[in-house]
Amino acid sequence: MSIVTLIGSGQMASALTFPLFENGHEIRLVGSPLDDEIIDRLRKDDYHVNLRRTLHSGVKYFKLNQVEEALKNADLVVCGVSSFGVDWFADEILPILDESVPLISVTKGMLDNEDGSLTTYPEYWENKLPKDSKLKIYAIGGPCTARDLSDHDYS
Numbered sequence: 001m002s003i004v005t006l007i008g009s010g011q012m013a014s015a016l017t018f019p020l021f022e023n024g025h026e027i028r029l030v031g032s033p034l035d036d037e038i039i040d041r042l043r044k045d046d047y048h049v050n051l052r053r054t055l056h057s058g059v060k061y062f063k064l065n066q067v068e069e070a071l072k073n074a075d076l077v078v079c080g081v082s083s084f085g086v087d088w089f090a091d092e093i094l095p096i097l098d099e100s101v102p103l104i105s106v107t108k109g110m111l112d113n114e115d116g117s118l119t120t121y122p123e124y125w126e127n128k129l130p131k132d133s134k135l136k137i138y139a140i141g142g143p144c145t146a147r148d149l150s151d152h153d154y155s
Contacts, residue, residue, distance in 0.1 A: 001026055002075040007067065007093055009035045009042070011051045011146035012106045013080020018150045021056045028070040029055075030062040032081055033088065039063050053150045068096065079105040079121075086111075086121055090128045099134045106140050 004020050005028040006013040017027045031039040039061050041047055046055045062070040071077065077097060081089050086107060097103060103125075111119040122137040129135055148154070 003028065003073055004076045004078060005030060005070050005074040006078040006080050007070075007089070008032045008080035008082070008085060009038045009048075009061075010080055010082055011048075012108075012149075013078060014048050014051050014055060015053075015146035015149040016078060016080070016106065017055050017059050018152070021058060027056075027059045028062060028074070029059055030067050030070045031064055032085055033064055034085075036063060051146055051150060053147070067093070071096065071098070074098070074101055077101055077103045079103060079107055081107055083107060083109040083121075086124065090125055094125060094128060094135070097135060103135060103137045104140055105137065108141075 001024050003026045006016060007030045009029050009031045014029065017029060021027050029039075029042070038049060041049050042055060042059075042061045046057050046059065047053075048055055060070075079089055079093070105121050105125075107121050110121070111124055113119060120139060122139050125137050144154075
């Protein structure tokens with residue numbers, strides 16, 4: 001069983017807990033600075049107030065001040081912050097990640113550069129890393145909503 005730590009407890013990251021948990025992984029869901037109420041409710045009864053779904057009872061929930069505990073021995077880290085949290089993630093989370101653990105982003109969107117080009121969030125984060133960093137950053141995309149994913153309604 002792999003340990004998967006998801007940072008940001010928004011809808012898509014929380015929806016990803018369904019296939020991850022159902023495939024035998026240990027799931028650690030960490031709230032962003034804006035997610036304390038979501039984490040409090042999940043700890044109470046596993047119900048996600050924005051996703052409007054009940055997560056599996058085996059998912060472990062962490063507030064941001066517990067992020068280092070949630071990252072301990074993780075085999076995979078998933079960035080589940082919204083596009084508004086991209087800079088926060090770069091400034092606060094990237095520096096504490098183990099470079100040997102891959103990072104996958106489910107953050108939707110791209111950055112529109114002044115020259116008209118587009119930058120993916122993984123590219124943006126890679127540019128924020130020290131030049132000698134070995135951290136590998138990937139992204140998941142596709143035509144799927146968080147509720148479809150949590151309901152097993154595959155597109």
